[in-house]
Amino acid sequence: MMRKSIIKPIFLAAVLATSTVGLSGCGYNNLQAQDEQVTASWSEVVNQYQRRSDLVPNLVKVVQQYAEQEQEVFTQVAEARSRAGGMTATPEVLNDPEAMERYVAAQEQMTGALSRLMAVSERYPELKSDGLFQDLQAQLEGTENRIAVARNRYIQEVQSYNTTVRQFPTNITAKVFGMDTKPNFSVANEEAISTAPTVDFGDDDAATTQ
Numbered sequence: 001m002m003r004k005s006i007i008k009p010i011f012l013a014a015v016l017a018t019s020t021v022g023l024s025g026c027g028y029n030n031l032q033a034q035d036e037q038v039t040a041s042w043s044e045v046v047n048q049y050q051r052r053s054d055l056v057p058n059l060v061k062v063v064q065q066y067a068e069q070e071q072e073v074f075t076q077v078a079e080a081r082s083r084a085g086g087m088t089a090t091p092e093v094l095n096d097p098e099a100m101e102r103y104v105a106a107q108e109q110m111t112g113a114l115s116r117l118m119a120v121s122e123r124y125p126e127l128k129s130d131g132l133f134q135d136l137q138a139q140l141e142g143t144e145n146r147i148a149v150a151r152n153r154y155i156q157e158v159q160s161y162n163t164t165v166r167q168f169p170t171n172i173t174a175k176v177f178g179m180d181t182k183p184n185f186s187v188a189n190e191e192a193i194s195t196a197p198t199v200d201f202g203d204d205d206a207a208t209t210q
Contacts, residue, residue, distance in 0.1 A: 034160060039091050042154055051146070052110070062136060066124045066126050080114075083109060084107055088103070162181040165179060
């Protein structure tokens, strides 16, 4: 009886060890690690977009003090912020190309609306010299830079993960465990995204973010 009780744990340990080696050899562990990296990089993208969204109310408030008549621009910013805030940003988006496309489109609309809001300052010298406006402008510039860095990191992580999912023999493992390729940012010029944008609203020509 003692011999059987000893053999059983040893047998189970051997099976577990074999299974672990098998999963490692077929790329399962690597796929899981890369999947976690994608999720982490996505969280940073969402975090930076939220950081930008949090700046909007104060930006609008200070601009309104000098340019109350720019109601159309204020409305566009409010609508874009509402639309972006209503988009689902959970990790599930990473496995839904259509949801990902809607989320990215909403953020791009927010970028355009903010560019129009900041361009208003060109028509109001007092606004451009306002200390609070200058501080918020600097915060927006820094946030746009962080967004560019986070997006670029996400692009790289997804490219790496998708390559592993498609390559043999890990493509077999991915298929067995239901791990498919993930949607990525769709851009006409990835090189532009790889470089943090320049946001300079103090020049004669208002800059726009990419």
